[in-house]
Amino acid sequence: MDHQHILKYIRQVFGSTEFIPLHAPYFGGNEKKYVLDTIDSTFVSSVGAFVNRFEEMMCEITGARFAVATVNGTTALQMALLAAGTQRGDEVITQTLSFVATANAIAHAGATPVFVDVDRDTLGMSPSALATFLREHVHINAQGQPVNKGTGKRIAACVPMHTFGLPCKIDEIAAICEEFHIPLVEDAAESLGSYYKGKHTGTTGLLAAFSFNGNKTVTCGGGGAIVTDDEKLAKKLKHLTTTAKVPHPWEFVHDETGFNFRMPNLNAAMACAQLEQLPRFLQNKRDLADKYASFFEGSPIQFVKEPANAIANYWLNVILMPDGHEKDKFLETSNGSGVMTRPAWRLNHKLPMYANCQTGDLTNSIWLEERIVNIPSSFRPDLQ
Incomplete structure (x- = not known):
């Protein structure tokens, strides 16, 4: 398919001859009102009504019993790992096809990432690759802990x-993790509004992390959330992310090493206004994905549709180019023409700080890295 033909269609869909971003935020609700309300209240930091309301809304949307607001998705994942029992010197299994924040959060928790492959239909962790790695490299010790045979280190989480x-096929992954006594912590940073077999992403594992960065479906500039059904863990996380301060009318008493990771009320105000519009955002983005799917149907370029048994939020629309050369040509042409496109992230195991980490077979990840292109996926306010 001719690259200019694709760019012409994208411009037609977005109704613009100007620069088209990959994913621009849209503020068409109560964002300004709620932020001004916060300023008027003077509660602009981590204590305020909107922080509490944001956590309530995350529970309502995901179906999780508890939510804890954090300053960004990376800290949310780091704290979720610590709450799951990750300790310095442990290993955590994850996928190499991911934004670097996934591996960074593991490192921040004091652990070392171990990378396994993804499936081509979900682009997420492959249950078969996970099972193969665990059966080849992990045994259960006398204390019932999963231990890497080669390194002697405990596998603290997946x-x-x-x-x-x-x-991704989260139910299959959960069953494998249960077999090997490994806590499941979902990186749901990109998947607010996505479901697998009727369950919202992030609600199958012990804990999950969401992101509200400026480029996400719902944004508050910077923000994150941890969700869980475990009340004890939720209370622990709220305590730790608020500098582990013991409640007292005036004294400052902290009972353990805490973190200053609580979401400010200003950000929460914007997040609440954005969450109110989530159904509209999701429907709008699904319409865009449907248009792309129809346009690319029958061409050598594959549009990646939501996998079986899933409802995707289509945060960023994905096409697979025939090969790496074609991908590079399209990226150069599109970005040079004012239509923003992006490749997949460089695989995490290729980054210098993670180059020595253990990996399983990564055939699918390498294949996808050579072909993935994200195309413009913004909310289109003109579409009713």
């Missing part, structure tokens, strides 16, 4: 990521 909002 972190699949719902890539670009496409749910």
Whole structure:
């Protein structure tokens, strides 16, 4: 398919001859009102009504019993790993096809990432690749802990990521993790509004992390959330992310090493206004994905549709080019023409700080890295 033909169609869909971003935020609700309300209240930091309301809304949307607001998705994942029992010197299994924040959060928690492959239909962690790695490299010790045979280190958690909002086969992954006594912590940063077999992403594992960065479906500039059904863990996380301060009318008493990771009320105000519009955002983005799917149907370029048994939020729309050369040509042409497109992230195991980490077979990840292109996916306010 001719590249100019694709760019012409994208411009037609967005109704613009100007620069078209990959994913621009849209503020068409109560964002300004709520932020001004916060300023008028003077509660602009981590204590305020909108922080509490944001957590309530995240529970309502995901179906999780508890939510804890954080300053960004990376800190949410780091804290979720610590709450799951990750300790310095442990290992955490994740996928190499992911934004670097996934591996960074593991490192921040004091652990070392171990990378396994993804499936081509979900772009997320492959249950078969996970099972193969565990059966070849992990045994259960006398204390019932999963231990890497080669390194002698404990496997503290497994972190699949719902890539670009496409749910992975999380029920199969959960069953494998249960077999090997490994806590499941979902990186749901990109998948707000996505479901697998009727369950919202992030609600199958012990804990999950969401992101509200400036480029996400719902944004508050910077923000994150941890969700869980475990009340004890939720209370612990709220305490730790608020500098582990013991409640007292005036004294400052902290009972353990805490973190200053609580979401400010200003950000929460914007997040609440954005969450109110989530159904509209999701329907609008699904319409865009449907248009792309029809346009690319029958061409050598594959549009990645939501996998079986899933409802995706289509955060970033994905096409697969025939090969790496074609991908590079399209990226150069599109960005040079004012239509923003992006490749997949460089695989995490290729980054210098993670180059020595253990990996399983990564055939699918390498194949996808050579072909993935994200195309413009913004909310279109003109579409009713």
